[in-house]
Amino acid sequence: MAKKKIIIIGGGAAGMMAAERFCNDFEIAIYEKGKTIGRKFLVAGNGGFNLTNKVEKEDLTQYYRSHNFLKKAILDNDSSKMRIWLSNLGIPTFIGTSGRIFPEKGIKPVQVLKSIRDRLIEKGVIIFTHHKFIGFDEKCNCIVEHNNSEITLSADYFIFSLGGASWSKTGSDGTWTTTFEKIGVKTIPFQASNCGLNIEWSDHFKIHHAGKHLKNIKISIDRFEIKGEATITDYGLEGNAIYPLIWKVRESFSKGDTPKISIDFKPLNPREQLLDKIKNKAQRTKTFALSLNLNSTQIALIKSFSDKKYFLEPSVFITNVKQLQIPIHSLRPMEEAISTVGGIDINEVNANFSLKKNPSIFVIGEMLDWDAPTGGFLLQGCFSMAHAIEIK
Numbered sequence: 001m002a003k004k005k006i007i008i009i010g011g012g013a014a015g016m017m018a019a020e021r022f023c024n025d026f027e028i029a030i031y032e033k034g035k036t037i038g039r040k041f042l043v044a045g046n047g048g049f050n051l052t053n054k055v056e057k058e059d060l061t062q063y064y065r066s067h068n069f070l071k072k073a074i075l076d077n078d079s080s081k082m083r084i085w086l087s088n089l090g091i092p093t094f095i096g097t098s099g100r101i102f103p104e105k106g107i108k109p110v111q112v113l114k115s116i117r118d119r120l121i122e123k124g125v126i127i128f129t130h131h132k133f134i135g136f137d138e139k140c141n142c143i144v145e146h147n148n149s150e151i152t153l154s155a156d157y158f159i160f161s162l163g164g165a166s167w168s169k170t171g172s173d174g175t176w177t178t179t180f181e182k183i184g185v186k187t188i189p190f191q192a193s194n195c196g197l198n199i200e201w202s203d204h205f206k207i208h209h210a211g212k213h214l215k216n217i218k219i220s221i222d223r224f225e226i227k228g229e230a231t232i233t234d235y236g237l238e239g240n241a242i243y244p245l246i247w248k249v250r251e252s253f254s255k256g257d258t259p260k261i262s263i264d265f266k267p268l269n270p271r272e273q274l275l276d277k278i279k280n281k282a283q284r285t286k287t288f289a290l291s292l293n294l295n296s297t298q299i300a301l302i303k304s305f306s307d308k309k310y311f312l313e314p315s316v317f318i319t320n321v322k323q324l325q326i327p328i329h330s331l332r333p334m335e336e337a338i339s340t341v342g343g344i345d346i347n348e349v350n351a352n353f354s355l356k357k358n359p360s361i362f363v364i365g366e367m368l369d370w371d372a373p374t375g376g377f378l379l380q381g382c383f384s385m386a387h388a389i390e391i392k
């Protein structure tokens with residue numbers, strides 16, 4: 001009996017994972033608008049390729065906003081399953097000190113991509129590049145554009161994995177939303193996630209401290225706390241202690257507030273202990289810095305966001321060491337964000353990732369409105385969704 005046909009539109013991480021999942025039982029074709037598949041996957045590999053994270057099962061589900069919607073997909077196909085999948089593709093992995101899971105040392109991102117692509121080709125998956133999805137016909141078949149001509153594709157099932165709206169040079173520009181709106185599928189405007197913060201530094205602070213790192217800090221916003229590191233840039237802050245807070249910052253902006261982050265430079269030291277170290281000392285910046293082991297960047301930051309008149313009053317100083325309030329001007333532009341939220345509203349989608357309005361169309365990956373921090377959770381989310389698709 002002839003195999004049923006699945007057409008996958010968008011050859012990114014989620015699309016490749018779905019193709020691999022179904023290639024034994026279905027005839028599969030991938031249609032990708034770019035000249036090659038997996039371009040964002042390669043970009044992701046540039047700065048330390050976190051393929052997934054050691055966190056498993058229930059604990060893993062907690063990292064996902066829209067947690068209830070993704071819960072079953074993640075529980076059924078968690079990080080341990082992803083590691084087995086990678087290993088079967090010839091990509092052994094190891095757990096880094098931060099819990100992030102990387103390809104074994106010496107395996108480059110391009111080799112990971114090649115292993116996946118080779119497997120797909122070996123299994124008969126046909127990859128059409130330079131084919132851009134432009135809309136649906138009246139029967140909900142897909143129309144793609146190739147060499148200035150329109151081609152209508154027909155298949156038993158379509159899996160869409162068109163990505164979010166950041167790093168458009170990798171292909172994911174989010175321009176596809178209108179095509180889904182036209183068939184009555186609600187989409188939500190894209191916004192940056194896992195991105196930097198714009199902060200209004202003084203010129204003096206910028207000149208002397210951009211590029212410096214704030215290590216072992218705790219940052220909080222509205223009682224939501226993250227420990228880690230942040231890097232000072234010309235425009236504000238980036239880093240692993242910043243990205244997980246972005247959803248809170250977005251939430252605050254959406255209410256019309258000016259969000260403030262609070263930095264604790266000494267998260268291991270209680271306030272009273274720190275106060276004891278300076279309360280009987282001369283009220284001089286240098287003395288306080290030495291007594292509390294604060295470096296020049298930390299001191300400059302505290303000074304920048306303190307009331308100059310009371311800056312050296314010991315209890316005020318310690319309050320600023322433990323809870324320095326920094327107003328956020330805005331988020332960095334979506335284009336440079338590691339990921340985006342927005343896209344297809346999850347209420348439009350069944351538990352097996354098919355559209356409620358058309359169950360032979362599936363949507364997975366960053367084109368759906370979900371959110372997770374960096375650290376391997378984004379690719380893991382794509383993997384879990386690709387494996388949660390059920391086609392009989």
Ligand SMILES: Cc1cc2nc3c(=O)[nH]c(=O)nc-3n(C[C@H](O)[C@H](O)[C@H](O)COP(=O)(O)OP(=O)(O)OC[C@H]3O[C@@H](n4cnc5c(N)ncnc54)[C@H](O)[C@@H]3O)c2cc1C
Pocket residue numbers: 009010011012013014015031032033034037038039040041043044045048049050051052131132133134161162163164166167170171172173176337338339364365366367374375376377378379380382
């Ligand atoms: C700098 C950076 C670093 C990252 N690092 C990590 C990391 O270490 N770990 C991690 O887990 N995640 C990381 N990510 C995030 C991760 O890469 C993405 O979440 C993931 O690639 C999303 O997969 P996707 O398949 O949904 O979308 P994408 O990978 O963006 O793929 C979408 C595909 O659809 C194609 N497409 C779009 N529109 C059309 C159209 N109209 N017709 C045909 N094709 C179309 C695009 O060309 C693209 O190939 C990083 C991202 C960036 C930008």
